[in-house]
Amino acid sequence: VMAHAHGARGIEAASAAGIDTIDHATFADEAALKVMKAKGTVLVPTLMALEGVRERLGKGIFTPTVEVKAKQALEAAGRQVTRSKAMGVPIAFGTDAGVFEHGRNAGEFALMVKAGMTNGEALASATTVAAKTLGMETEIGRIAPGYSADLIAVDSNPLTDIRTLEKVQWVMVRGRIIK
Numbered sequence: 001v002m003a004h005a006h007g008a009r010g011i012e013a014a015s016a017a018g019i020d021t022i023d024h025a026t027f028a029d030e031a032a033l034k035v036m037k038a039k040g041t042v043l044v045p046t047l048m049a050l051e052g053v054r055e056r057l058g059k060g061i062f063t064p065t066v067e068v069k070a071k072q073a074l075e076a077a078g079r080q081v082t083r084s085k086a087m088g089v090p091i092a093f094g095t096d097a098g099v100f101e102h103g104r105n106a107g108e109f110a111l112m113v114k115a116g117m118t119n120g121e122a123l124a125s126a127t128t129v130a131a132k133t134l135g136m137e138t139e140i141g142r143i144a145p146g147y148s149a150d151l152i153a154v155d156s157n158p159l160t161d162i163r164t165l166e167k168v169q170w171v172m173v174r175g176r177i178i179k
Helices: 008-016 030-039 047-056 064-076 079-087 107-114 119-126 128-133 162-166
Strands: 002-005 021-024 042-044 151-153 170-173
Touching: 002 008, 008 021, 008 030, 030 079, 042 079, 042 128, 047 064, 047 107, 107 119, 107 162, 119 128, 119 162
Parallel strands: 002 021, 021 042
Antiparallel strands: 151 170
């Protein structure tokens, strides 16, 4: 079970109730993150969602009230990742792709790194951490016998160039190359 929550008290209450993931957690404070850590709640920061919002500011799409709130969220963007990492809260990959054009999801990796994760941590957030978050760690999330062969190929090493994940050369799903 997941919850979309931006405010600290909502994050804290949802985590205390046993929610599995908090998506966004934009204004997570220490108290909220302590509950997340204690309950094993996973952060899914969805930083790309805020990029989609940033691109629409000042274009008459949002009401003035929403514009103010969006700007506050943009000022706080990434802090939840930095704080979660420091406190040992697990972080899984997710983008909330409905608020920006599809095909840009991999931009989340660079935003996670900018917020303080290493390239390896950001990559793990979309593989092993995400698989564990979904309760599928014995089926997906790593390259191993018996696991689903869901792979991508890129031109360079994402451990040294995280943005290479934005330029996928081919995609394999369950052992079949589809792109």
